[in-house]
Amino acid sequence: LNIGDSFLYWLNYRFTDDPWTQQTRFYINSVKHSWGLGVVIYGDPLLVLRGLNTYFEYTPVKVDPGVSSNITVRLVDEHGNPVTGVETKISVKTDAGWREMDVAKTDANGVAVFTLPPLKQGIYDIAFYHNGNENYKPALTYGILYVGTDPEHEDLAIKEIHEKFIEMRIREGNKAINLxxxxxxxxxxxxxxxxxxxxxxxLNGSSPFMKSMVKNSGNTFSAYIPGRDTTKIRYEVILLGKKGNTYVSESRELVFAEVRENPLLKTLPTFILIAAVIAGIVFAIILQSRKNMTP
Incomplete structure (x- = not known):
């Protein structure tokens, strides 16, 4: 299943007892969140898994306290194209808990404009979401709203990026399939x-795709991109911070085969070890023979 971050946020919102705890796919293995995902996969009459993944694009903003304000968000699909005519909603976490504040449809550019009631000074968690349709999967994305206070800075940075060409063989009945x-x-x-x-x-100059990267151990994330050894990819990595800021890496371009692991590198350490053992045995035999020749 091709499921993105924002869709899993939405699953948490729809199917768990604590819908606003900002759980993501990183915690989907907990009992409640696995159950929520299972409900969708095994059949919810009000939801289908068809359609493209969607994402909300939002930049944290500062608004004035005590007056109504407008918040703008953009909804795009996994190719980065605007999603039009979709009913979206905004909720704000106040002292009384989460409250749905407004509903707005996306325009031709995928933009929805929400009107919020007067809020007191502070930093608020907000959420944008939509329930999906036959063309698009549901999505929910969290953000930060600054009311009468300046946005906070986040140090988002990428330390390293590693690429590796993967070859796998699986069996389907009596047929072997190479992936x-x-x-x-x-x-x-x-x-x-x-x-x-x-x-x-x-891929090979195609229109752009967007894909969520899976959280691994430590500070690493990974993604698998299907293709052949001749496939040419151009990509950039986007980090979304917990305060709503984003970081975009420099663009990287390569052909899959350029990062294919040389099979000799796998066997070379073993070969060196065997050669060292043989050399040691030969050396020991020579020493022993010399000792035997000594009067």
């Missing part, structure tokens, strides 16, 4: 400040 692809692993400076990681890429 090929590129595994991309990203190490960030501090995963505790990162809400989500996406990869935006093109």
């Amino acid at each position: 090929y692809g590129l595994n991309i692993t990203v190490e960030v400076e501090d995963s505790s400040s990162v809400q989500a990681v996406w990869i935006k890429y093109t």
